[in-house]
Amino acid sequence: MFAGSAAFMLMCFTSCGFDPKTPSEGNFRKAIDEYLAKGDEGKVCLQLDGPLPFDVPRRQDDTTLKLLEGAGLLRSSDVMARTGNHIPGFDPGPEHVRRYEATDAGRKVFTDVSAQFMSGPTTQACWANLWVDTVVKWSTTRRMEARPSTGPIS
Numbered sequence: 001m002f003a004g005s006a007a008f009m010l011m012c013f014t015s016c017g018f019d020p021k022t023p024s025e026g027n028f029r030k031a032i033d034e035y036l037a038k039g040d041e042g043k044v045c046l047q048l049d050g051p052l053p054f055d056v057p058r059r060q061d062d063t064t065l066k067l068l069e070g071a072g073l074l075r076s077s078d079v080m081a082r083t084g085n086h087i088p089g090f091d092p093g094p095e096h097v098r099r100y101e102a103t104d105a106g107r108k109v110f111t112d113v114s115a116q117f118m119s120g121p122t123t124q125a126c127w128a129n130l131w132v133d134t135v136v137k138w139s140t141t142r143r144m145e146a147r148p149s150t151g152p153i154s
Contacts, residue, residue: 023138023140025134025135028135028138029132032132032135033131033132036129036130036131036132037129040126042129042131043128043129044126044127044128044129044130045124045125045127046064046124046125046126047113047122047123047124048065048122048123048124048125049120049121049122050122051112051114051121052100052102052112053102054099054100055079055083055098055099055100056097056098056099057083057095057096057097058095058096062100065098065100068125069100071127072105072106073102073103073105073109073110073125074100074102074103074106075100075101075103076098077098077099078096078097078098078099079096079097079099080094080096080097081094081095081097081099082094082095083095083097106125109125109126110123110124110125111123111124111125111126112124
């Protein structure tokens with residue numbers, strides 16, 4: 001019975017006009033999901049300046065790090081540390097900072113991506129992947145002819 005049903009469905013798809021290139025919600029969803037699955041295209045990421053752990057002086061805003069701590073990706077503690085945030089030639093010594101370190105869950109999402117940025121040490125947190133739930137609307141493409149411009153370039 002199952003083999004007969006599968007053969008009927010295969011016959012229907014091949015003879016009823018099923019074409020993976022025909023514009024349809026399913027075909028667009030599949031193509032977009034395949035695109036999002038490649039490389040970093042579908043990842044939800046946040047770039048953070050510096051390597052882990054992050055030492056944040058009390059005078060600086062650490063709202064983003066607090067949110068990541070609330071999500072269970074970082075844990076914090078108050079410590080004394082040199083921050084490097086000082087005037088050249090003047091070393092104020094260690095100061096009170098909030099140190100953020102990755103939790104076990106955070107180690108799965110934090111990556112050193114310094115090589116991708118010329119601005120210095122950078123850490124990236126990627127914690128979600130995008131996918132398509134529903135394709136709401138699409139339009140078919142029209143073939144357009146390229147015409148040379150006759151007017152001045154502005």
